[in-house]
Amino acid sequence: MINMNRILNNPFKNKGTAFTLKERQQLGLDGLLPPKVQTLQQQVDQAYQQYQSKPTNLAKRQFLMTIFNTNRILFYKLFSQHVVEFMPIVYDPTIAEDIEKYSDIFTQPQGAAYISIDNQNSTNAIKRALVYASDGRKIRLIVVTDAQEILGIGDWGVNGVDICVGKLMVYTAAAGIDPREVLPVVLDVGTDNQKLLKSPNYLGNRHARVTGDKYYDFVDKFVKTAESTFPDMYLHFEDFGRDNAANILNKYRSQYTVFNDDIQGTGIIILASILGALNISHEKLTDQRYLCFGAGTAGTGIANHVYREFIQQGLSPKEAKKHFYLVDKQGLLFKDDPTLTPQQKVFARDKSEFDHPDRLTDLLSVVKAIHPTILVGTSTAPGTFTKQVVQEMAAHTKRPIICPISNPTKLAEAKPKDLLNWTDGKALIATGVPYPDIKANNGVTYQIGQANNALVYPGVGLGVLAVHATRLSDEMISAAAHSLGGIVDTTKPGAAVLPPVSKLNQFSNNVAIAVAKTAVKQGLTKSKISVDDVPKLVKQTRWSPHY
Ligand SMILES: NC(=O)c1ccc[n+]([C@@H]2O[C@H](COP(=O)([O-])OP(=O)(O)OC[C@H]3O[C@@H](n4cnc5c(N)ncnc54)[C@H](O)[C@@H]3O)[C@@H](O)[C@H]2O)c1
Ligand SMILES: O=C(O)C[C@H](O)C(=O)O
Numbered sequence: 347m348i349n350m351n352r353i354l355n356n357p358f359k360n361k362g363t364a365f366t367l368k369e370r371q372q373l374g375l376d377g378l379l380p381p382k383v384q385t386l387q388q389q390v391d392q393a394y395q396q397y398q399s400k401p402t403n404l405a406k407r408q409f410l411m412t413i414f415n416t417n418r419i420l421f422y423k424l425f426s427q428h429v430v431e432f433m434p435i436v437y438d439p440t441i442a443e444d445i446e447k448y449s450d451i452f453t454q455p456q457g458a459a460y461i462s463i464d465n466q467n468s469t470n471a472i473k474r475a476l477v478y479a480s481d482g483r484k485i486r487l488i489v490v491t492d493a494q495e496i497l498g499i500g501d502w503g504v505n506g507v508d509i510c511v512g513k514l515m516v517y518t519a520a521a522g523i524d525p526r527e528v529l530p531v532v533l534d535v536g537t538d539n540q541k542l543l544k545s546p547n548y549l550g551n552r553h554a555r556v557t558g559d560k561y562y563d564f565v566d567k568f569v570k571t572a573e574s575t576f577p578d579m580y581l582h583f584e585d586f587g588r589d590n591a592a593n594i595l596n597k598y599r600s601q602y603t604v605f606n607d608d609i610q611g612t613g614i615i616i617l618a619s620i621l622g623a624l625n626i627s628h629e630k631l632t633d634q635r636y637l638c639f640g641a642g643t644a645g646t647g648i649a650n651h652v653y654r655e656f657i658q659q660g661l662s663p664k665e666a667k668k669h670f671y672l673v674d675k676q677g678l679l680f681k682d683d684p685t686l687t688p689q690q691k692v693f694a695r696d697k698s699e700f701d702h703p704d705r706l707t708d709l710l711s712v713v714k715a716i717h718p719t720i721l722v723g724t725s726t727a728p729g730t731f732t733k734q735v736v737q738e739m740a741a742h743t744k745r746p747i748i749c750p751i752s753n754p755t756k757l758a759e760a761k762p763k764d765l766l767n768w769t770d771g772k773a774l775i776a777t778g779v780p781y782p783d784i785k786a787n788n789g790v791t792y793q794i795g796q797a798n799n800a801l802v803y804p805g806v807g808l809g810v811l812a813v814h815a816t817r818l819s820d821e822m823i824s825a826a827a828h829s830l831g832g833i834v835d836t837t838k839p840g841a842a843v844l845p846p847v848s849k850l851n852q853f854s855n856n857v858a859i860a861v862a863k864t865a866v867k868q869g870l871t872k873s874k875i876s877v878d879d880v881p882k883l884v885k886q887t888r889w890s891p892h893y
């Protein structure tokens with residue numbers, strides 16, 4: 347009896363109606379399923395019919411989560427046949443709505459590990475949570491969040507667990523990461539979200555965020571316990587707050603194989619977007635002037651990776667820095683500002699460079715003063731790339747590169763259709779969420795590249811796992827960005843700056859091979875591997891859904 351329950355209730359083992367009659371007998375499942383034995387494809391088709399009947403995106407997501415919670419193979423087979431359609435449902439933007447409502451609509455813990463600073467703040471308690479949640483599985487990938495800065499929607503406390511589950515789904519759908527080897531983890535250190543603290547339904551710790559040493563000690567216990575419990579594990583940090591994200595990455599990256607998606611994943615995808623745009627415009631990177639709008643975790647992370655590419659392409663660090671400008675709430679960031687974060691300080695400017703520095707307090711004035719050729723929005727401030735800003739930028743460069751990537755959709759700095767219309771189709775655009783093709787006023791149909799880190803982090807993970815990389819180096823990150831080139835036909839009018847999501851599987855493979863080869867060349871693998879073996883190892887590491 348116990349055995350039977352374990353199998354039908356174990357999403358990693360359950361096949362549902364696809365258990366053959368013989369299996370049903372052997373496993374003690376006689377009479378526990380309707381008589382018809384279905385193939386995986388029949389289950390997929392039937393599930394897809396049900397999916398289509400759901401009235402809203404949230405209802406669609408919840409339906410898919412039911413499949414996810416009962417049968418992972420069915421879920422991933424279904425996902426694999428509808429990647430483009432499902433990405434915005436299981437992931438961004440629908441996931442944002444799901445996170446906001448998580449406690450109100452809670453039905454299932456989704457196989458995550460919940461680690462609370464209140465009652466699990468010890469190595470033993472953390473280890474127990476990790477061991478119980480992994481239930482005997484060998485974990486090779488953890489996505490962890492403390493949910494302080496979820497997408498652009500802010501602090502969502504324990505509700506943020508969804509982003510880890512969603513990111514992991516994309517790992518498997520895009521790059522074939524074995525779903526049995528992954529674990530979503532949420533660190534609940536409290537929340538400063540008053541709405542949650544007041545809500546009777548809220549399921550997390552009901553107090554303000556713990557900060558300072560106590561917070562860092564807790565994170566440290568988690569990292570060390572996770573690393574010792576799962577020694578062959580790649581640790582992905584997601585949506586930590588601006589004051590902590592870079593600190594945590596920098597603290598652990600020379601010791602463990604860790605990755606911060608908002609800093610590094612976003613760095614890769616925007617660098618790839620820029621390289622893709624320059625392939626279309628035939629301009630040189632080192633001729634560009636870069637303006638970051640919203641200099642937080644993602645903004646400064648991206649700037650840093652693009653800056654490295656300037657150096658890669660021959661500029662000295664001092665020369666390269668001259669091409670970068672950061673704007674945040676206060677306007678252009680200057681060195682004498684005592685509120686700058688360490689990441690902002692790197693690119694802050696001298697007031698003496700400008701005639702009227704005190705006037706540079708809004709985006710339009712800064713654009714007028716510096717004439718950027720690349721504008722990247724990570725501000726969470728919707729609609730801030732106005733017609734005036736964009737036309738001012740376009741007046742001084744032939745093909746302005748514009749990336750409004752604040753998520754979800756409602757927070758984007760601009761809509762791609764407007765950007766195209768305001769610039770007569772000249773803007774080279776990448777957005778955070780997917781957009782359908784756009785027919786602009788000039789008659790050309792434009793494809794819009796999706797600059798979401800989801801296009802690259804799965805491939806990076808696959809590469810790391812395939813060769814058991816011991817660190818994730820800047821060189822591996824740069825290789826990932828470069829590997830996205832050559833897929834789009836850049837001669838076609840309206841070509842996108844990035845390859846389409848429909849080719850996610852193909853280019854995740856390219857990313858994985860590039861990352862893994864670089865790790866091998868740098869000697870950053872657990873054992874010695876030949877570069878020639880990398881494609882084979884990547885292929886072997888890819889899991890695919892079948893019974
Ligand atoms: N497309 C992607 O792959 C991707 C990846 C990471 C982050 N993002 C998006 O980027 C945004 C920022 O994320 P983050 O993690 O860096 O958050 P963050 O809080 O670290 O950074 C946001 C920054 O914007 C600044 N800001 C807020 N309002 C502003 C305004 N009106 N004008 C100028 N600056 C303003 C804040 O002061 C802060 O420095 C989010 O919407 C997130 O979804 C997208
Ligand atoms: O989750 C996403 O859609 C991308 C990114 O990591 C973000 O924080 O916005």
Ligand SMILES: [Mn+2]
Nearest residue numbers: 497584585608
């Ligand atoms: Mn994120």
